[in-house]
Amino acid sequence: MDICEKDMCLACYCCENICPVDSITMKLDEYGQIYPYVDENKCIKCNKCKNSCPQNTEPQFRQPLDIYASYSVDKNDRATSASGGMASVFYDKIISEKGVAFGAKFENKLEVNIVPAETKEQLKEFKGSKYVQAAAGSSYKRVKEYLKSNKKVLYVGTPCQIDGLLNFLGKYANNDNLHTVDLICHGTPSIKYLQEYAYSIDKSSDKASFRGADNFVMQLYSGDKQVYSRPSNKDLYFTGFLSSLYYKKACYQCQYAQEKRVSDITIGDFWGLGITKPFSEDAYKVSLALVNTEKGKRFFESCSSKLFVEKRDYAEAKEFNPQLNYPSKKHKDTDVFFEQYKNVGFLEAVKATSIPQEIKEAVKQAKIDKIKYYKKRIFEKVFKKGE
Numbered sequence: 495m496d497i498c499e500k501d502m503c504l505a506c507y508c509c510e511n512i513c514p515v516d517s518i519t520m521k522l523d524e525y526g527q528i529y530p531y532v533d534e535n536k537c538i539k540c541n542k543c544k545n546s547c548p549q550n551t552e553p554q555f556r557q558p559l560d561i562y563a564s565y566s567v568d569k570n571d572r573a574t575s576a577s578g579g580m581a582s583v584f585y586d587k588i589i590s591e592k593g594v595a596f597g598a599k600f601e602n603k604l605e606v607n608i609v610p611a612e613t614k615e616q617l618k619e620f621k622g623s624k625y626v627q628a629a630a631g632s633s634y635k636r637v638k639e640y641l642k643s644n645k646k647v648l649y650v651g652t653p654c655q656i657d658g659l660l661n662f663l664g665k666y667a668n669n670d671n672l673h674t675v676d677l678i679c680h681g682t683p684s685i686k687y688l689q690e691y692a693y694s695i696d697k698s699s700d701k702a703s704f705r706g707a708d709n710f711v712m713q714l715y716s717g718d719k720q721v722y723s724r725p726s727n728k729d730l731y732f733t734g735f736l737s738s739l740y741y742k743k744a745c746y747q748c749q750y751a752q753e754k755r756v757s758d759i760t761i762g763d764f765w766g767l768g769i770t771k772p773f774s775e776d777a778y779k780v781s782l783a784l785v786n787t788e789k790g791k792r793f794f795e796s797c798s799s800k801l802f803v804e805k806r807d808y809a810e811a812k813e814f815n816p817q818l819n820y821p822s823k824k825h826k827d828t829d830v831f832f833e834q835y836k837n838v839g840f841l842e843a844v845k846a847t848s849i850p851q852e853i854k855e856a857v858k859q860a861k862i863d864k865i866k867y868y869k870k871r872i873f874e875k876v877f878k879k880g881e
Protein backbone atom coordinates (compact mmCIF):
# COMPACT_ATOMS: atom_id res chain seq x y z
CA MET A 495 0.00 0.00 0.00
CA ASP A 496 1.32 3.47 -0.89
CA ILE A 497 0.56 6.19 1.67
CA CYS A 498 1.16 8.90 -0.94
CA GLU A 499 2.55 8.82 -4.47
CA LYS A 500 6.02 7.23 -4.03
CA ASP A 501 8.10 9.96 -5.71
CA MET A 502 6.30 12.61 -3.64
CA CYS A 503 7.14 11.00 -0.28
CA LEU A 504 8.93 13.46 2.02
CA ALA A 505 10.30 10.75 4.34
CA CYS A 506 9.03 12.96 7.16
CA TYR A 507 8.12 9.98 9.38
CA CYS A 508 4.61 11.33 10.13
CA CYS A 509 2.99 8.05 9.02
CA GLU A 510 5.38 5.91 11.04
CA ASN A 511 4.70 8.01 14.16
CA ILE A 512 0.92 8.05 13.78
CA CYS A 513 0.29 4.37 13.02
CA PRO A 514 -1.52 2.99 16.11
CA VAL A 515 -0.33 -0.59 15.51
CA ASP A 516 3.30 0.08 14.46
CA SER A 517 2.74 -1.42 11.03
CA ILE A 518 4.93 1.18 9.22
CA THR A 519 8.72 0.99 8.93
CA MET A 520 11.04 3.29 6.98
CA LYS A 521 13.28 1.32 4.58
CA LEU A 522 15.73 2.04 1.77
CA ASP A 523 14.77 1.20 -1.82
CA GLU A 524 17.08 0.25 -4.69
CA TYR A 525 17.90 3.95 -5.33
CA GLY A 526 19.07 4.35 -1.74
CA GLN A 527 16.01 6.49 -0.93
CA ILE A 528 14.00 6.01 2.23
CA TYR A 529 10.26 5.25 2.13
CA PRO A 530 7.58 3.94 4.48
CA TYR A 531 6.63 0.27 4.07
CA VAL A 532 3.34 -0.99 5.47
CA ASP A 533 3.11 -4.47 6.95
CA GLU A 534 -0.29 -5.51 5.57
CA ASN A 535 -0.59 -8.25 8.19
CA LYS A 536 -0.47 -5.70 10.97
CA CYS A 537 -2.34 -2.82 9.24
CA ILE A 538 -5.89 -2.25 10.56
CA LYS A 539 -6.88 0.05 7.61
CA CYS A 540 -7.63 3.04 9.87
CA ASN A 541 -6.13 5.36 7.21
CA LYS A 542 -4.51 7.61 9.83
CA CYS A 543 -1.26 7.45 7.83
CA LYS A 544 -2.90 8.62 4.60
CA ASN A 545 -5.03 11.28 6.29
CA SER A 546 -2.09 12.86 8.12
CA CYS A 547 0.50 12.66 5.30
CA PRO A 548 1.62 16.22 4.43
CA GLN A 549 1.37 15.31 0.74
CA ASN A 550 -2.34 14.44 1.14
CA THR A 551 -3.31 17.51 3.18
CA GLU A 552 -3.18 21.28 2.67
CA PRO A 553 -0.32 22.84 4.68
CA GLN A 554 -1.22 25.93 6.69
CA PHE A 555 1.06 28.45 5.00
CA ARG A 556 1.61 31.85 6.59
CA GLN A 557 2.97 35.07 5.16
CA PRO A 558 5.95 36.17 7.33
CA LEU A 559 5.09 39.07 9.66
CA ASP A 560 8.63 40.37 10.27
CA ILE A 561 11.86 39.97 8.33
CA TYR A 562 15.26 40.38 9.99
CA ALA A 563 18.96 40.14 9.35
CA SER A 564 20.16 38.58 12.57
CA TYR A 565 22.89 36.64 14.36
CA SER A 566 23.92 35.51 17.83
CA VAL A 567 25.92 38.14 19.70
CA ASP A 568 27.91 35.29 21.26
CA LYS A 569 30.99 35.26 18.99
CA ASN A 570 31.84 31.63 19.67
CA ASP A 571 28.30 30.47 18.92
CA ARG A 572 28.31 32.27 15.62
CA ALA A 573 31.77 31.04 14.67
CA THR A 574 30.87 27.39 15.30
CA SER A 575 27.44 27.47 13.61
CA ALA A 576 26.54 27.12 9.95
CA SER A 577 25.13 30.61 9.68
CA GLY A 578 24.45 33.28 12.31
CA GLY A 579 24.06 30.84 15.22
CA MET A 580 20.40 31.72 15.75
CA ALA A 581 19.36 28.11 16.37
CA SER A 582 21.71 28.06 19.38
CA VAL A 583 20.08 31.18 20.84
CA PHE A 584 16.61 29.65 20.48
CA TYR A 585 17.77 26.34 21.98
CA ASP A 586 19.44 28.10 24.94
CA LYS A 587 16.24 29.96 25.68
CA ILE A 588 14.13 26.80 25.77
CA ILE A 589 16.65 24.91 27.91
CA SER A 590 16.89 27.84 30.34
CA GLU A 591 13.10 27.54 30.75
CA LYS A 592 13.45 23.82 31.58
CA GLY A 593 12.04 22.88 28.19
CA VAL A 594 13.14 20.32 25.60
CA ALA A 595 15.02 21.13 22.37
CA PHE A 596 14.83 18.87 19.31
CA GLY A 597 17.61 18.94 16.73
CA ALA A 598 19.63 16.84 14.28
CA LYS A 599 22.81 15.12 15.46
CA PHE A 600 25.23 12.48 14.24
CA GLU A 601 24.85 9.19 16.11
CA ASN A 602 26.26 5.66 15.88
CA LYS A 603 27.92 4.97 12.51
CA LEU A 604 27.11 8.07 10.43
CA GLU A 605 23.40 8.25 11.18
CA VAL A 606 21.70 11.65 11.52
CA ASN A 607 18.72 11.56 13.86
CA ILE A 608 16.40 14.20 15.29
CA VAL A 609 16.55 13.76 19.05
CA PRO A 610 15.62 15.68 22.21
CA ALA A 611 18.09 17.57 24.41
CA GLU A 612 17.46 18.81 27.92
CA THR A 613 20.91 20.19 28.83
CA LYS A 614 23.17 22.82 27.29
CA GLU A 615 25.92 20.22 26.91
CA GLN A 616 23.69 18.11 24.61
CA LEU A 617 23.01 21.14 22.38
CA LYS A 618 26.57 21.24 20.98
CA GLU A 619 25.85 18.24 18.73
CA PHE A 620 22.98 20.09 17.00
CA LYS A 621 25.28 22.76 15.60
CA GLY A 622 26.07 22.90 11.91
CA SER A 623 24.11 21.90 8.80
CA LYS A 624 24.15 18.18 8.11
CA TYR A 625 23.62 17.87 4.38
CA VAL A 626 21.53 14.70 4.48
CA GLN A 627 17.94 13.68 5.19
CA ALA A 628 17.82 13.52 9.00
CA ALA A 629 15.66 10.71 10.40
CA ALA A 630 12.81 12.12 12.48
CA GLY A 631 12.39 8.64 14.02
CA SER A 632 9.94 8.65 16.90
CA SER A 633 10.60 12.33 17.68
CA TYR A 634 7.01 13.45 16.93
CA LYS A 635 5.62 11.00 19.49
CA ARG A 636 8.11 12.30 22.02
CA VAL A 637 7.12 15.92 21.33
CA LYS A 638 3.50 15.00 22.09
CA GLU A 639 4.49 13.31 25.36
CA TYR A 640 6.45 16.39 26.45
CA LEU A 641 3.57 18.71 25.54
CA LYS A 642 1.15 16.51 27.48
CA SER A 643 3.38 16.88 30.53
CA ASN A 644 3.30 20.68 30.12
CA LYS A 645 6.93 21.01 29.00
CA LYS A 646 8.01 23.72 26.57
CA VAL A 647 9.28 22.24 23.30
CA LEU A 648 11.38 23.73 20.50
CA TYR A 649 11.61 21.68 17.30
CA VAL A 650 14.04 22.73 14.55
CA GLY A 651 13.93 20.92 11.21
CA THR A 652 13.34 21.18 7.49
CA PRO A 653 9.92 22.61 6.47
CA CYS A 654 8.58 19.16 5.53
CA GLN A 655 9.57 17.79 8.94
CA ILE A 656 7.79 20.69 10.66
CA ASP A 657 4.66 20.07 8.58
CA GLY A 658 4.86 16.34 9.34
CA LEU A 659 5.13 17.15 13.05
CA LEU A 660 2.16 19.54 12.96
CA ASN A 661 0.01 17.00 11.10
CA PHE A 662 0.96 14.29 13.57
CA LEU A 663 0.16 16.52 16.56
CA GLY A 664 -3.34 17.49 15.38
CA LYS A 665 -4.92 19.59 18.15
CA TYR A 666 -1.61 19.70 20.04
CA ALA A 667 -0.09 21.66 17.14
CA ASN A 668 -1.70 24.81 18.58
CA ASN A 669 -0.27 24.23 22.05
CA ASP A 670 1.30 27.43 23.44
CA ASN A 671 4.29 25.44 24.68
CA LEU A 672 5.28 24.31 21.18
CA HIS A 673 7.71 26.43 19.13
CA THR A 674 8.63 25.38 15.61
CA VAL A 675 11.58 26.65 13.55
CA ASP A 676 12.11 25.56 9.94
CA LEU A 677 15.29 25.92 7.89
CA ILE A 678 15.19 27.31 4.38
CA CYS A 679 16.14 24.14 2.54
CA HIS A 680 17.37 23.35 -0.95
CA GLY A 681 16.98 19.58 -0.55
CA THR A 682 18.26 16.56 1.35
CA PRO A 683 20.12 13.50 0.06
CA SER A 684 19.68 10.03 1.57
CA ILE A 685 22.00 9.27 4.50
CA LYS A 686 23.00 6.14 2.55
CA TYR A 687 24.90 8.29 0.01
CA LEU A 688 26.96 10.00 2.71
CA GLN A 689 27.67 6.65 4.38
CA GLU A 690 28.86 5.02 1.14
CA TYR A 691 30.99 8.06 0.29
CA ALA A 692 32.56 8.39 3.75
CA TYR A 693 33.34 4.67 4.00
CA SER A 694 35.03 4.80 0.58
CA ILE A 695 37.44 7.32 2.12
CA ASP A 696 37.80 5.90 5.63
CA LYS A 697 35.86 2.90 6.95
CA SER A 698 36.05 4.17 10.52
CA SER A 699 34.22 7.47 9.75
CA ASP A 700 31.32 8.11 12.10
CA LYS A 701 30.65 11.83 11.73
CA ALA A 702 30.82 14.51 9.04
CA SER A 703 30.90 18.28 9.08
CA PHE A 704 29.97 20.61 6.23
CA ARG A 705 29.49 24.03 7.73
CA GLY A 706 30.50 25.33 11.12
CA ALA A 707 33.89 26.45 12.43
CA ASP A 708 35.28 25.57 8.96
CA ASN A 709 32.58 26.82 6.64
CA PHE A 710 31.92 24.94 3.37
CA VAL A 711 34.58 22.33 4.09
CA MET A 712 33.79 18.60 3.91
CA GLN A 713 35.29 16.93 6.97
CA LEU A 714 35.04 13.36 8.18
CA TYR A 715 35.75 12.21 11.71
CA SER A 716 36.42 8.92 13.41
CA GLY A 717 35.64 9.71 17.02
CA ASP A 718 37.47 12.98 17.71
CA LYS A 719 40.10 12.34 15.03
CA GLN A 720 39.72 14.12 11.70
CA VAL A 721 40.31 11.64 8.88
CA TYR A 722 39.48 13.79 5.85
CA SER A 723 39.15 17.49 5.02
CA ARG A 724 38.56 19.15 1.66
CA PRO A 725 36.95 22.43 0.52
CA SER A 726 33.41 21.99 -0.83
CA ASN A 727 34.36 22.80 -4.44
CA LYS A 728 37.01 20.04 -4.48
CA ASP A 729 34.89 17.37 -2.83
CA LEU A 730 32.64 14.97 -4.78
CA TYR A 731 29.88 14.68 -2.17
CA PHE A 732 29.70 18.38 -1.30
CA THR A 733 29.82 19.46 -4.96
CA GLY A 734 27.10 16.92 -5.83
CA PHE A 735 25.00 18.27 -2.97
CA LEU A 736 25.43 21.94 -3.88
CA SER A 737 24.73 21.10 -7.54
CA SER A 738 21.36 19.48 -6.62
CA LEU A 739 22.49 16.14 -8.07
CA TYR A 740 20.91 13.64 -5.69
CA TYR A 741 18.23 14.97 -3.36
CA LYS A 742 15.20 13.03 -2.22
CA LYS A 743 13.02 12.84 -5.33
CA ALA A 744 10.21 14.92 -3.76
CA CYS A 745 12.64 17.80 -3.05
CA TYR A 746 12.56 18.74 -6.75
CA GLN A 747 8.83 19.42 -6.37
CA CYS A 748 8.94 20.82 -2.84
CA GLN A 749 5.77 22.72 -1.93
CA TYR A 750 7.56 24.46 0.97
CA ALA A 751 10.17 26.17 -1.22
CA GLN A 752 8.23 29.40 -1.41
CA GLU A 753 7.65 32.71 0.41
CA LYS A 754 4.92 31.50 2.80
CA ARG A 755 6.00 29.27 5.68
CA VAL A 756 4.58 26.53 7.92
CA SER A 757 6.52 27.18 11.15
CA ASP A 758 6.57 29.92 13.81
CA ILE A 759 10.02 31.12 12.72
CA THR A 760 12.10 30.39 9.58
CA ILE A 761 15.89 30.72 9.53
CA GLY A 762 18.41 30.55 6.69
CA ASP A 763 21.39 32.35 5.23
CA PHE A 764 20.86 35.99 4.28
CA TRP A 765 22.39 35.62 0.82
CA GLY A 766 22.87 38.93 -1.01
CA LEU A 767 22.48 41.01 2.14
CA GLY A 768 23.52 44.62 1.49
CA ILE A 769 23.62 44.35 -2.32
CA THR A 770 20.39 46.23 -3.03
CA LYS A 771 20.16 48.12 0.26
CA PRO A 772 23.11 49.03 2.53
CA PHE A 773 23.69 46.82 5.58
CA SER A 774 25.24 48.28 8.72
CA GLU A 775 27.71 45.41 9.28
CA ASP A 776 29.92 42.83 7.57
CA ALA A 777 27.42 40.45 5.92
CA TYR A 778 29.44 37.24 6.59
CA LYS A 779 27.55 34.65 8.72
CA VAL A 780 24.41 36.74 9.00
CA SER A 781 21.15 34.82 9.05
CA LEU A 782 17.76 35.62 7.64
CA ALA A 783 14.96 35.28 10.19
CA LEU A 784 11.31 35.23 9.15
CA VAL A 785 8.89 35.58 12.04
CA ASN A 786 5.68 33.97 10.84
CA THR A 787 3.22 33.79 13.75
CA GLU A 788 2.27 35.82 16.84
CA LYS A 789 3.67 32.98 18.98
CA GLY A 790 6.91 33.16 16.97
CA LYS A 791 6.99 36.92 17.53
CA ARG A 792 6.76 36.53 21.31
CA PHE A 793 9.47 33.85 21.31
CA PHE A 794 11.77 35.87 19.03
CA GLU A 795 11.36 38.96 21.23
CA SER A 796 12.16 36.90 24.34
CA CYS A 797 15.53 36.01 22.70
CA SER A 798 16.30 39.52 21.42
CA SER A 799 18.89 40.42 24.11
CA LYS A 800 21.09 37.59 22.71
CA LEU A 801 20.67 38.60 19.08
CA PHE A 802 21.84 41.28 16.69
CA VAL A 803 18.64 42.25 14.86
CA GLU A 804 18.03 44.58 11.88
CA LYS A 805 14.69 44.86 10.05
CA ARG A 806 14.91 44.19 6.29
CA ASP A 807 12.55 43.89 3.31
CA TYR A 808 11.28 40.49 2.19
CA ALA A 809 11.94 41.41 -1.44
CA GLU A 810 15.69 41.68 -0.68
CA ALA A 811 15.75 38.27 1.04
CA LYS A 812 13.78 36.56 -1.73
CA GLU A 813 15.86 38.03 -4.54
CA PHE A 814 19.00 36.12 -3.54
CA ASN A 815 17.58 32.99 -1.88
CA PRO A 816 16.08 30.78 -4.61
CA GLN A 817 14.35 28.40 -2.18
CA LEU A 818 12.09 31.20 -0.98
CA ASN A 819 10.75 31.21 -4.53
CA TYR A 820 10.89 27.72 -6.04
CA PRO A 821 12.25 24.21 -5.40
CA SER A 822 15.78 23.23 -6.45
CA LYS A 823 16.00 22.25 -10.08
CA LYS A 824 17.39 18.82 -10.93
CA HIS A 825 21.02 18.72 -12.07
CA LYS A 826 21.18 17.74 -15.74
CA ASP A 827 22.61 14.34 -14.68
CA THR A 828 20.26 13.58 -11.78
CA ASP A 829 18.47 10.82 -13.71
CA VAL A 830 21.86 9.39 -14.78
CA PHE A 831 22.91 9.29 -11.12
CA PHE A 832 19.79 7.43 -9.99
CA GLU A 833 19.90 4.90 -12.82
CA GLN A 834 23.60 4.20 -12.19
CA TYR A 835 23.16 4.04 -8.42
CA LYS A 836 21.00 0.92 -8.62
CA ASN A 837 23.83 -1.05 -10.21
CA VAL A 838 27.11 0.49 -9.10
CA GLY A 839 26.47 2.37 -5.85
CA PHE A 840 27.17 5.97 -4.86
CA LEU A 841 30.80 6.61 -5.80
CA GLU A 842 30.66 5.14 -9.31
CA ALA A 843 27.25 6.75 -9.92
CA VAL A 844 28.63 10.23 -9.15
CA LYS A 845 31.66 9.52 -11.35
CA ALA A 846 29.26 8.74 -14.21
CA THR A 847 27.92 12.32 -14.05
CA SER A 848 29.59 15.60 -14.98
CA ILE A 849 30.45 16.38 -11.33
CA PRO A 850 34.14 15.28 -11.54
CA GLN A 851 34.57 17.49 -14.63
CA GLU A 852 32.82 20.39 -12.86
CA ILE A 853 35.29 20.04 -9.97
CA LYS A 854 38.26 20.06 -12.38
CA GLU A 855 36.95 23.22 -14.04
CA ALA A 856 36.26 24.93 -10.69
CA VAL A 857 39.81 24.12 -9.49
CA LYS A 858 41.28 25.45 -12.77
CA GLN A 859 39.20 28.61 -12.49
CA ALA A 860 40.24 29.09 -8.83
CA LYS A 861 43.93 28.92 -9.92
CA ILE A 862 43.33 31.50 -12.68
CA ASP A 863 41.53 33.78 -10.20
CA LYS A 864 44.42 33.43 -7.71
CA ILE A 865 47.04 34.34 -10.33
CA LYS A 866 44.94 37.32 -11.44
CA TYR A 867 44.61 38.43 -7.81
CA TYR A 868 48.39 38.30 -7.16
CA LYS A 869 49.21 39.98 -10.48
CA LYS A 870 46.84 42.80 -9.53
CA ARG A 871 48.46 43.14 -6.07
CA ILE A 872 51.98 43.26 -7.58
CA PHE A 873 50.86 45.79 -10.18
CA GLU A 874 49.29 47.97 -7.46
CA LYS A 875 52.50 47.81 -5.35
CA VAL A 876 54.76 48.74 -8.29
CA PHE A 877 52.38 51.45 -9.43
CA LYS A 878 52.21 52.95 -5.92
CA LYS A 879 56.07 52.87 -5.64
CA GLY A 880 56.31 54.65 -8.99
CA GLU A 881 54.05 57.42 -7.65
Ligand SMILES: Cc1cc2nc3c(=O)[nH]c(=O)nc-3n(C[C@H](O)[C@H](O)[C@H](O)COP(=O)(O)OP(=O)(O)OC[C@H]3O[C@@H](n4cnc5c(N)ncnc54)[C@H](O)[C@@H]3O)c2cc1C
Nearest residue numbers: 575576577578579580581597598622624650679680762763
Ligand atom coordinates in the same frame (compact mmCIF):
# COMPACT_ATOMS: atom_id res chain seq x y z
C1 LIG B 1 19.85 20.28 4.34
C2 LIG B 1 19.90 21.77 4.54
C3 LIG B 1 19.73 22.62 3.45
C4 LIG B 1 19.75 24.02 3.63
N1 LIG B 1 19.54 24.85 2.56
C5 LIG B 1 19.51 26.19 2.72
C6 LIG B 1 19.24 27.08 1.63
O1 LIG B 1 19.04 26.63 0.49
N2 LIG B 1 19.18 28.42 1.86
C7 LIG B 1 19.37 28.92 3.11
O2 LIG B 1 19.29 30.14 3.28
N3 LIG B 1 19.63 28.12 4.18
C8 LIG B 1 19.70 26.77 4.01
N4 LIG B 1 19.93 25.94 5.09
C9 LIG B 1 19.95 26.54 6.44
C10 LIG B 1 21.30 27.09 6.88
O3 LIG B 1 22.35 26.32 6.33
C11 LIG B 1 21.44 27.04 8.40
O4 LIG B 1 21.18 25.73 8.85
C12 LIG B 1 20.46 27.90 9.11
O5 LIG B 1 20.59 29.23 8.69
C13 LIG B 1 20.66 27.85 10.63
O6 LIG B 1 21.90 28.31 10.92
P1 LIG B 1 22.38 28.51 12.43
O7 LIG B 1 23.75 29.09 12.39
O8 LIG B 1 21.33 29.25 13.18
O9 LIG B 1 22.29 27.01 12.96
P2 LIG B 1 23.36 25.95 13.41
O10 LIG B 1 23.80 26.19 14.80
O11 LIG B 1 24.37 25.73 12.40
O12 LIG B 1 22.39 24.67 13.58
C14 LIG B 1 21.82 24.05 12.55
C15 LIG B 1 20.39 23.69 12.92
O13 LIG B 1 19.90 22.93 11.85
C16 LIG B 1 19.46 21.66 12.26
N5 LIG B 1 19.86 20.73 11.22
C17 LIG B 1 21.09 20.52 10.75
N6 LIG B 1 21.07 19.61 9.77
C18 LIG B 1 19.79 19.21 9.64
C19 LIG B 1 19.14 18.30 8.81
N7 LIG B 1 19.79 17.58 7.90
N8 LIG B 1 17.81 18.15 8.94
C20 LIG B 1 17.11 18.85 9.86
N9 LIG B 1 17.68 19.76 10.68
C21 LIG B 1 19.00 19.93 10.56
C22 LIG B 1 20.13 21.40 13.60
O14 LIG B 1 19.33 20.58 14.39
C23 LIG B 1 20.22 22.82 14.16
O15 LIG B 1 19.01 23.16 14.75
C24 LIG B 1 19.95 24.55 4.93
C25 LIG B 1 20.17 23.68 6.02
C26 LIG B 1 20.13 22.30 5.85
C27 LIG B 1 20.33 21.39 7.04
